[in-house]
Amino acid sequence: MRHYYDHGLPFSEKLAKNIDAQIARIEGKKASLLIIDGGVGEGKTTLAIEVGDYINQKMYGRNIDFNKQIGMGGQDFLGKLRTCFQQKLPVILYDEAGDFNKRGALTRFNAMLNRTFETYRAFKIIVILILPSFNVLDNDIFDKKIPRFLIHCYARRANYGNFTVYSLKRMFYLRKKMKDLVVKPLAYKYERPNVHGHFLDLEPERSDELDAFSTKGKIKELKASEIKMEGLVGYEDMMSKMACSRSKIMAGIRAMKIKPEKYIQRKAYYGKDTIDILIDHFDRVEAELPDKLRARKKGGRPKHNPPKY
Numbered sequence: 001m002r003h004y005y006d007h008g009l010p011f012s013e014k015l016a017k018n019i020d021a022q023i024a025r026i027e028g029k030k031a032s033l034l035i036i037d038g039g040v041g042e043g044k045t046t047l048a049i050e051v052g053d054y055i056n057q058k059m060y061g062r063n064i065d066f067n068k069q070i071g072m073g074g075q076d077f078l079g080k081l082r083t084c085f086q087q088k089l090p091v092i093l094y095d096e097a098g099d100f101n102k103r104g105a106l107t108r109f110n111a112m113l114n115r116t117f118e119t120y121r122a123f124k125i126i127v128i129l130i131l132p133s134f135n136v137l138d139n140d141i142f143d144k145k146i147p148r149f150l151i152h153c154y155a156r157r158a159n160y161g162n163f164t165v166y167s168l169k170r171m172f173y174l175r176k177k178m179k180d181l182v183v184k185p186l187a188y189k190y191e192r193p194n195v196h197g198h199f200l201d202l203e204p205e206r207s208d209e210l211d212a213f214s215t216k217g218k219i220k221e222l223k224a225s226e227i228k229m230e231g232l233v234g235y236e237d238m239m240s241k242m243a244c245s246r247s248k249i250m251a252g253i254r255a256m257k258i259k260p261e262k263y264i265q266r267k268a269y270y271g272k273d274t275i276d277i278l279i280d281h282f283d284r285v286e287a288e289l290p291d292k293l294r295a296r297k298k299g300g301r302p303k304h305n306p307p308k309y
Contacts, residue, residue: 002159003203010050011163012197015151018165019054022148026090026124031117033127033146035134038153039185043161045095047153047199048130049210052091055126059090063206066213069093074112081116084125091126110138117146133185134171135178147171152188160200164193232261232269241275244282252278 007013022032036048053063064070069084070093071077077094084092096109116127131137134150141147150166166174170191177187202210227234233241238249253270256277260268 003200005200009054010202011047011199012195014195015051015163015165015197016054018149018195019051020058022126023055023058023090025148026126029124031146032148033113033117033129033141034149034151035129035131035137035147036151036153037131037134038163039132042153042156043199044130044153045210045214046202046207047151047161047163048093048095048128049202049206050199051151052093052128055091056089060088064091064093065089066209070095070213074109078112078116081125081127085123088124090124091128093128093130095130096132109136110141113137113141113146114144117141117144135175135184142168142172142175149194150174152193154188160198163197163199164188165195165197166191167194170194227264227269230262231272233272233274234267234269238270238275238278242279248282249278252281256281 004010005012009016019034022034025032034051036044036051038044049064052069056062056064056069068080068087069089069091071080072095077092081092083089134147134152137147145168147168149168150171152164152166153161154164155162170193174187174191177190178184181187201207235246235249239246242249253274258270258274258277261271262269
């Protein structure tokens with residue numbers, strides 16, 4: 001089975017020319033965002049890895065490191081973006097990893113992208129987004145001309161996939177057409193692409209490596225779903241909702257003798273009523289403190305009665 005075309009690449013040569021233009025762009029200290037979208041099973045991640053490897057090979061001399069250069073979800077992406085900057089890695093991939101199933105996730109995702117490109121545009125990193133549909137991105141990102149082109153994957157076959165490439169200008173027309181259509185994916189049939197192309201499967205070793213990495217990410221996602229479905233809370237949830245330190249929460253749990261409901265990957269998770277129990281406990285402790293000590297904890301002065309004359 002072939003994994004490279006005669007020109008030595010796993011995808012059509014015309015796509016390589018578009019990518020080269022983006023490499024030149026970030027070397028000129030301008031932001032560059034590439035988007036790869038398409039339905040489930042159309043090869044988005046396969047092509048994203050091939051594009052990422054191409055960029056990394058040209059600028060860094062080796063294929064991308066999955067553990068450093070693929071962010072599975074928003075938080076993972078931001079952490080690895082810092083790693084890429086610190087280690088001078090030229091490309092990072094973002095896989096939405098179920099992020100958009102959460103309420104408000106799209107708003108947070110778009111806000112994150114805006115902040116990211118305001119901060120990192122001079123750091124010579126190409127960002128590749130892997131999305132079900134590029135239309136989830138908000139207008140602000142397009143108005144700033146951050147996305148440079150879209151690769152749309154479709155009609156995947158047993159050993160190869162197909163793609164079309166759309167410039168930023170044509171993405172605007174696609175978005176307008178999607179707004180007008182009930183069946184939004186039909187927009188790709190109405191707007192003429194800049195490039196048609198094909199891509200081959202990953203080499204077996206690379207494919208196995210990706211499967212192992214993806215499985216690890218999916219297990220993490222299943223773990224998060226399990227926690228959410230059962231209404232469990234961990235220390236991070238309690239710290240966020242109660243605005244207090246981990247040590248204070250642990251002390252409260254010990255004082256109230258609260259037992260974890262479940263351990264998942266060696267982390268303790270508690271029942272959803274734990275936060276209410278701890279808040280009541282901390283309120284009682286606060287109420288029992290002397291006025292002078294309570295005032296000091298709140299950063300003020302103790303109350304005192306004025307002298308009587």
